[in-house]
Amino acid sequence: MREKLCAWGIRLAVTGMIVGVLAGPTLAQPYPTKPIRLAVPTPPGGATDLVARLVAPKMAEVLGQPLIIDNRVGASGVIGSESVAKSVPDGYTILAVFDNFATNPYLFPARTYDPVKHFTPISLIVKAAQVVVVTPGLGVRTYPDLVKLAQARGNALNYATAGPGTSSRLTVELLKTIAGIDPTAIHYKGGAPAMTALLGAQVEMMVVTLGTVLPHLKTEKLVPLAVTSTSRHPLLPDVPIIGDFHAGFEAQSWVGMLGPPGLPDEIQKKLEAAVRAAALDPEVRERFQAQGYEVLGTTGAPFAQWLQVESARWGRVIRDQRITLE
Numbered sequence: 001m002r003e004k005l006c007a008w009g010i011r012l013a014v015t016g017m018i019v020g021v022l023a024g025p026t027l028a029q030p031y032p033t034k035p036i037r038l039a040v041p042t043p044p045g046g047a048t049d050l051v052a053r054l055v056a057p058k059m060a061e062v063l064g065q066p067l068i069i070d071n072r073v074g075a076s077g078v079i080g081s082e083s084v085a086k087s088v089p090d091g092y093t094i095l096a097v098f099d100n101f102a103t104n105p106y107l108f109p110a111r112t113y114d115p116v117k118h119f120t121p122i123s124l125i126v127k128a129a130q131v132v133v134v135t136p137g138l139g140v141r142t143y144p145d146l147v148k149l150a151q152a153r154g155n156a157l158n159y160a161t162a163g164p165g166t167s168s169r170l171t172v173e174l175l176k177t178i179a180g181i182d183p184t185a186i187h188y189k190g191g192a193p194a195m196t197a198l199l200g201a202q203v204e205m206m207v208v209t210l211g212t213v214l215p216h217l218k219t220e221k222l223v224p225l226a227v228t229s230t231s232r233h234p235l236l237p238d239v240p241i242i243g244d245f246h247a248g249f250e251a252q253s254w255v256g257m258l259g260p261p262g263l264p265d266e267i268q269k270k271l272e273a274a275v276r277a278a279a280l281d282p283e284v285r286e287r288f289q290a291q292g293y294e295v296l297g298t299t300g301a302p303f304a305q306w307l308q309v310e311s312a313r314w315g316r317v318i319r320d321q322r323i324t325l326e
Helices: 002-027 047-063 075-085 143-156 167-179 191-199 210-218 265-279 282-290 300-320
Strands: 036-040 067-071 093-097 120-134 158-161 184-187 205-209 223-227 252-259 293-295
Touching: 036 047, 036 075, 047 067, 047 093, 047 120, 047 210, 047 252, 047 265, 047 282, 075 093, 120 143, 120 167, 120 210, 120 265, 120 300, 143 167, 143 223, 158 167, 158 191, 167 184, 167 205, 167 300, 191 205, 191 210, 205 210, 210 223, 252 265, 252 300, 265 282, 282 293
Parallel strands: 036 067, 036 093, 158 184, 158 205
Antiparallel strands: 093 252, 120 205, 120 223, 120 252, 120 293
């Protein structure tokens, strides 16, 4: 009997060791072990969506798991952002955001998140100059001519925005104060529907990210009048900067990536490295630059600083102009 018990005990111990060996690697598997949801709080076709879809495949190669794009649209990006702010900080839900992410707090007081405190910055992926464009039927070909027309027509002139808190609106609000114009904003749920309305001449002008509008400039469906960067853009060398007419003027669009609050350092670092590898990949970088983007692919710390600066800067414009949501 003792021999049988001893043999049984040995078999049990060996079985336990085998189970431990087999289970050990499973429990210790490094992140990620399943697909990652990349929330995009804007419709397909806009700047945020385009950037997300360019970096996602390369990030997937680095991480070894696919990134699933989830366009969660509503309330100028608030709904999609809130879904990530409330998610489990395990690295399987992350967020791509446009420039309005930093200004929404001033326009949506009922929101449940703070863009700095309630997220983990991962990367400022790209920045881009904006372009003041008009429909050919408006009959203007230069920025000074647009200002004269806008001053004459007052709020009868309208312009499209990608949302009430985006740079496509705030840049025009800043122009109002320095150019003495007062066009009426027509808000859309993202850059793609706003561009559709502009191309259909439902609205007359827009300040839009260069990458989004570039194809329509090449086909002359829209007329570029000025860019918002501090120097002329190599893709539009004949188009002046707004600073030529209003000294010191600058405004840029941008797209970044964040995770929920409390994201573990090791997961944050893996995501930072994956974004950077994707953004700086020669093929991806070339595609970004062809669309007018400045490729950055920063780590989280510089992005956090950028968010604070942009939030304070445009917050002043919102307060000074007493901008509210209609």
